[in-house]
Amino acid sequence: MIINAEGLVAGRLASKIAKKAINKETITIINAEKAIIVGTRNSIMPKFEQRVNASVKSNPHYGPKYDRIPSKMLRKIIKGMLPRRKKTAEKIIKQITIYNSIPKNINLEKMEIIENVKCNEKHDFMYLKEIAELLGGKW
Secondary structure: OEEEOOOEEHHHHHHHHHHHHHOOOOEEEEOHHHOEEEOOHHHHHHHHHHHHOOOOOOOHHHOOOOOOOHHHHHHHHHHOOOOOOHHHHHHHHOOEEEOOOOOOOOOHHHEEOOOOOEOOOOOOEEEHHHHHHHOOOOO
16 A cells, blocks of 8 residues: 655544554555644644653763654654554554655555545644754755
């Protein structure tokens, strides 16, 4: 199954993909950098900045590391929707392949559309690419 994430809300997309991955489907996501987080810039950025800048007080080099690449950010969102048992989640997440753009070896004719995941244009939103660039991500 190939899914184009362009213009889709990341959280809703993640929940649909997690359900399909639990049912043992192999999933490929393209255009992850064009997935959307709904909210104003003033509400979204402090949450992501807090995660990225978090560190352990005793030795900040060992602190939690968060990715600044859109495909890995989307993978983390999907992983949060999976079961908590570590071995089960690791098996399921290996079935999902995520690309920031459209790779050359993907057949776009097999692409499927997921319903009820698109964002209304009425709401404020940010693309994952914008968030990653503001956090200092390079890919």
